[in-house]
Amino acid sequence: MRSVPVWLMVCLGVIFSAGAPARADSEPCQSAELFAADTPPFELPADETIAHNGASVTGSTPLDGVFWSPQLQRATVERSREFHLCADDGALHTAAEALRRQFGQQAVLTFAYLPQNAPAANAVIIDVPLVDAARFRDALAADPAARSRLRGGSVTIPDHTLVLVAGNDDREVARRVVGEAGGDWDAAYIAYGRSELVE
Structure with missing residues (x-):
């Protein structure tokens, strides 16, 4: 669905990656993304947990996750990972909840790709090439609306692509913070779908 694969938003909101979501060989793939904090060893156990809960992992991308902490009143950066999945809505939620519980995470963000005008579409996923994580952190911290509406984003480690998941009403906020971070x-690349923050 994306030409180049957000950020995990700990509160809400969070790639261009080296590879786009793939389709399963034997059946149609409902492409989706799942964003979670990544504390090694994480990737392989997470793959297993996702698979055991009805979703298929087609790849993953390491991220620098940038999050605004209301408690600390500052933006923080932590290693995160985006999993590219084939999963229906039920399996996507179940897998996210299982990961959250297993690894003690505050929240896991999911995004399921949908047609732009689908009734369930409530968000967009935005990939912006060549954005520095530190510069995005500073832009987020300096923008009160972005802090409260987006609350974070991710930058892919392989190719420095900023990933934002934003509500349909927050696109202008996203556009502004992208510019403040030096992005074009x-x-x-913008795709449409349904996001859920599983807490």
Whole structure:
């Protein structure tokens, strides 16, 4: 669904990756993304947990997750990971909840790709190439609306692509913070779907 694969938003909101979501060989794939904090060893056990809960992992991308902490009143950066999945809505939620419980995470963010005008579509996922994580952190911290509405984003470690998951009503906030972070909105790839923060 994305030409190049958000950020995990700990509160809400969070890639361009080296590879786009793939389709399963034997059946149609409902492409989706799952974002979680990554504390090694994490990737392989997480793959197993996701598979055991009805979703298929087609790949993953390491991220620098940038999050605004209301408690600390500052933006923090932590290693995160985006899992590219084939999963229906039920399996996506179940897998996210299982990961959250198993690894003691505050929240796990999911995004299921849908047509733009689908009734369930409530968000967009935005990939912006060549954005520095530190510069995005500073832009987020300096923008009160972005802090409260987006609350974070991710930058892919392989190719420095900013990933934002934003509500349908927050696209202008996303556009502004992308510019403040030095990103080129005209180069952004935008896809539509449904996001859920599983807490």
